[in-house]
Amino acid sequence: xxxxxxxxxxxxxxxxxxxxxxxxxxxxxxxxxxxxxxxxxxxxxxxxxxxxxxxxxxxxxxxxxxxxxxxxxxxxxxxxxxxxxxxxxxxxxxxxxxxxxxxxxxxxxxxxxxxxxxxxxxxxxxxxxxxxxxxxxxxxxxxxxxxxxxxxxxxxxxxxxxxxxxxxxxxxxxxxxxxxxxxxxxxxxxxxxxxxxxxxxxxxxxxxxxxxxxxxxxxxxxxxxxxxxxxxxxxxxxxxxxxxxxxxxxxxxxxxxxxxxxxxxxxxxxxxxxxxxxxxxxxxxxxxxxxxxxxxxxxxxxxxxxxxxxxxxxxxxxxxxxxxxxxxxxx
Numbered sequence: 001x002x003x004x005x006x007x008x009x010x011x012x013x014x015x016x017x018x019x020x021x022x023x024x025x026x027x028x029x030x031x032x033x034x035x036x037x038x039x040x041x042x043x044x045x046x047x048x049x050x051x052x053x054x055x056x057x058x059x060x061x062x063x064x065x066x067x068x069x070x071x072x073x074x075x076x077x078x079x080x081x082x083x084x085x086x087x088x089x090x091x092x093x094x095x096x097x098x099x100x101x102x103x104x105x106x107x108x109x110x111x112x113x114x115x116x117x118x119x120x121x122x123x124x125x126x127x128x129x130x131x132x133x134x135x136x137x138x139x140x141x142x143x144x145x146x147x148x149x150x151x152x153x154x155x156x157x158x159x160x161x162x163x164x165x166x167x168x169x170x171x172x173x174x175x176x177x178x179x180x181x182x183x184x185x186x187x188x189x190x191x192x193x194x195x196x197x198x199x200x201x202x203x204x205x206x207x208x209x210x211x212x213x214x215x216x217x218x219x220x221x222x223x224x225x226x227x228x229x230x231x232x233x234x235x236x237x238x239x240x241x242x243x244x245x246x247x248x249x250x251x252x253x254x255x256x257x258x259x260x261x262x263x264x265x266x267x268x269x270x271x272x273x274x275x276x277x278x279x280x281x282x283x284x285x286x287x288x289x290x291x292x293x294x295x296x297x298x299x300x301x302x303x304x305x306x307x308x309x310x311x312x313x314x315x316x317x318x319x320x321x322x323x324x325x326x327x328x329x330x331x
Contacts, residue, residue, distance in 0.1 A: 006274035013281045025057040063185045064287045067246040070197040072283025074242035075257025080215045088258030089243040092149030096156035097127025098247035103160045107167035117193040120244035128240045180253035180306025193245040200241045208272040255313020
């Protein structure tokens with residue numbers, strides 16, 4: 001994959017995302033033209049448009065951008081560290097671990113909004129460590145690891161349901177949280193979680209060479225002098241932070257961390273210096289597009305964004321499973 005070819009694709013997707021952002025803040029029950037948007041930013045727009053943009057659409061758009069990139073990069077890191085293309089934050093239970101921690105935090109400390117991203121990180125990291133320890137301890141195959149992750153995912157979701165039932169009077173929007181979406185973006189959570197996503201994504205980009213070496217396998221990575229145990233642990237912390245912060249903003253959105261790395265590898269190749277930025281941009285694109293459709297196609301009603309992502313992601317996951325099955329038969 002040539003550098004110019006990959007750079008062109010990254011730049012093209014960046015432009016597409018910019019246009020999609022303009023369309024995102026324009027469309028809705030109240031249509032706001034690009035000209036009106038420009039006038040609002042210049043301080044000469046209508047007060048009604050200003051309120052809609054500043055208090056509703058722009059924060060929601062920012063949430064989509066942050067969550068899309070966070071889940072996508074988290075999925076890429078998990079797949080590279082575990083060397084398993086079927087892994088993803090929602091598949092192996094990382095999102096569910098973050099979701100359980102958020103539910104517990106909301107139940108026990110209902111007004112501690114700043115603690116939600118931290119709780120989500122702890123839950124995501126705990127689930128991540130369990131799956132990673134299982135893989136290291138048993139030497140489980142890729143498919144066994146996925147099945148174990150599915151079981152952990154179901155268990156953690158059941159525990160979250162139990163908390164919802166026991167503390168129902170202190171939890172709001174429980175159903176919406178499970179489905180995933182942006183209809184009730186909370187600025188008090190968005191700010192700390194967004195800062196965390198930006199910082200951790202920057203750290204992953206700075207460490208992309210080490211992540212690249214890890215994809216070659218532990219033996220090769222050790223032979224070139226990389227401390228594999230340290231960097232595997234570090235990248236799992238970073239992936240858990242991204243997944244946890246994203247869940248604290250948008251709930252249990254699925255399949256973004258599975259789809260984005262696969263599409264990115266097919267278009268710009270395996271090199272992390274190209275794959276990671278394209279993956280982040282594609283995650284933004286996927287979440288922005290699905291949320292735009294979710295809030296406009298069925299207007300005045302709104303479809304949870306997580307449902308649309310599942311309609312896209314579940315067939316994609318089945319396609320990957322069938323393709324791997326066909327490969328094994330041919331081998």
